[in-house]
Amino acid sequence: METFLIVTQIILAILIILIVLINVTKGSEYGAVFRGAEAIFGGAGPTNFLNKVTMILVLLFFLNSILLTKVFTEKHKPLMLKTGIPQSPVSNETFPPTPPSIPIPPKEPLKFPESTK
Template identity: 35%
Template sequence: MTTSFLLIVQIVLVILIVIAVLLQKSSSIGLGAYSGSNDSVFGAKGPNSFLAKVTFTIGFLFVVNTITLGYMYSKSAEESVVDNLTENTNVVAPAAKETNTSK
């Protein structure tokens, strides 16, 4: 249950970080041109400082979530279905039947 929630959070973080990177100003204007006047929304310095902080924060959360998911999956991988099966059952081979081959 917890790993599925963290996996959904991971997907949302990926989408958010892609959007944050695409909105940043590059050598060409990029997708930031379609958002209108950014100076009034993000303050006097413009979107560069704000989007850089958002990108860093989302990137940090992405890395922390990735490490947490890796730890949780490695813990669940320590137990094997086969190990649990052999510990709980006693398998006894059937006795061999004698066959009469002297006809």
């Protein structure tokens, strides 16, 4: 099942790339190539048809991605539960450790020498 979904994902990705590359928009320089398509797709040309196909392929790609994620997670869940989150050994130290000697300022107010005027 997982292999089928992966192959489907690759095929959908390739089809989306191809549809986007041949999509003809207004002002496109490649529009002259697809002028004969007006007879097949109607007066609007292939743009409406290609836009619909693009939306359908993107939707299928999205749904396949979700399904592939669900299948992969369910298949590998026991492995994820066994390994768990690696825990570091717990020590009694506080983090961050305090330096052993911190100079403490004196509690007396500072005396400045009087300046002579």
